[in-house]
C-alpha cells in the first residue's frame with residue numbers, strides 16, 4: 010500500500026515537471042492568438058480539421074520551444090530567484106529527458122501541421138520554434154538588450170500561423186496582428202525585467218534595465234506602449250475590424266498607457282512594475298477577444314435577424 014502511494018506520488022511529480030517545461034500559460038495565450046487568426050481568416054466558420062490540428066500543432070511546437078528554452082537556460086535559471094525552482098535547476102528532471110521530450114513534442118507538432126494542415130503553416134511554425142529556442146534563447150538573450158525586441162518576432166507569429174492554417178497564405182491582415190504582438194512584447198517583458206532586474210544582473214543577462222538602467226527602460230516601455238496603441242488602431246483603419254474593436258482597443262490601450270505613465274512618472278517599481286506586467290497579459294487576451302467578437306457579432310446578428 011505504502012509502495013503504491015509512493016509510486017503514484019512520483020508519477021505525479023514527473024507529470025508536473027514535464028507540464029512545467031511547456032510554459033503552459035504562455036502557450037495557452039499563444040494558441041488563443043493563433044485561433045483568433047484562424048477565425049479572422051474566414052467570414053464563416055473555420056474548417057474543423059484546420060482548427061483542431063492547427064491549434065494542436067502550434068501548441069505542441071510552442072511547448073517544444075519552451076522546453077528547449079528550459080534546457081538551454083538551465084544554468085541561467087539556477088542563478089535567478091524567479092526561475093531556480095524549475096524542473097532542471099532543481100534536478101527533478103534530467104537534461105537529456107527534457108531534450109528528448111522537447112524533440113518529441115516538436116516532431117509530433119510538425120507532423121500534424123505538415124500532414125493534417127499545410128506545409129506553409131508547418132514551416133512558418135518551425136521558423137518560430139527555431140526563432141525562439143535557438144535565435145533568441147541561445148544567441149540574442151545573452152548578446153544584446155534588444156534581445157526581446159528582435160526575439161519578439163517568434164512570439165508574434167501565431168496569428169499568422171493560424172491564418173495560414175485556414176487559407177494556406179500569408180495575408181496582409183494577418184501581418185497587422187503580427188505587428189500588434191511585436192509592439193506588445195517589449196512593454197510586456199520590460200515590466201517584468203524592471204521588477205526582477207536584480208535577478209538578471211546577477212545572472213549577467215544583458216536585459217535593458219541592467220545595461221541601460223531602470224529610468225531608460227521605463228521610458229522605452231512607455232514609448233513602445235504608445236507605438237502599440239497606434240498599431241492596435243490599424244485593424245480599424247484598414248477596414249479589417251469595426252467599431253466594437255476600436256472602442257475595445259482604445260479602452261485597453263488607455264489602461265496600458267496609464268500603467269506605463271504611472272511607472273515612468275513615479276519611478277515606483279515596487280508599486281507599478283508587476284501590475285503593469287499582469288495588465289500586459291490581460292491586455293493581449295482582451296484585445297484578441299475584441300477582434301474575435303467584432304468579427305462574429307455582425308454575422309451573428311445577421312443570422313438572428
Ligand code: HEM
Pocket residue numbers: 034035038039042091145157160161162163164165190194197198201290293
Ligand atoms: C520574446 C518574447 C517574450 C518574452 C521575452 C517574454 C517573457 C516572459 C517572461 C520572462 C515571463 C515570466 C515567466 C515566468 O515567470 O515563468 C512571461 C510570462 C508570460 N508571458 Fe511572455 N514573453 C514573450 C512573449 C510572449 C508571448 C508572445 C505571449 C503570448 C502571446 C506571452 C505570454 C505570457 C504569459 C501568459 C505569461 C504569464 C505566464 C505565467 O503566469 O506563468 N509572452 N513572459
Ligand SMILES: CC(C)=CCC/C(C)=C/CC/C(C)=C/COP(=O)(O)OP(=O)(O)O
Pocket residue numbers: 032035039067070071072074075078082092134135137138141146150163164166167
Ligand atoms: C512555435 C511557436 C509559435 C513558438 C513560440 C515561441 C514562444 C514559446 C515564445 C514565448 C516567449 C517567452 C515565454 C519568452 C521568455 O523566455 P525567457 O527565456 O526570456 O524567459 P524565462 O526567463 O522565464 O525562461
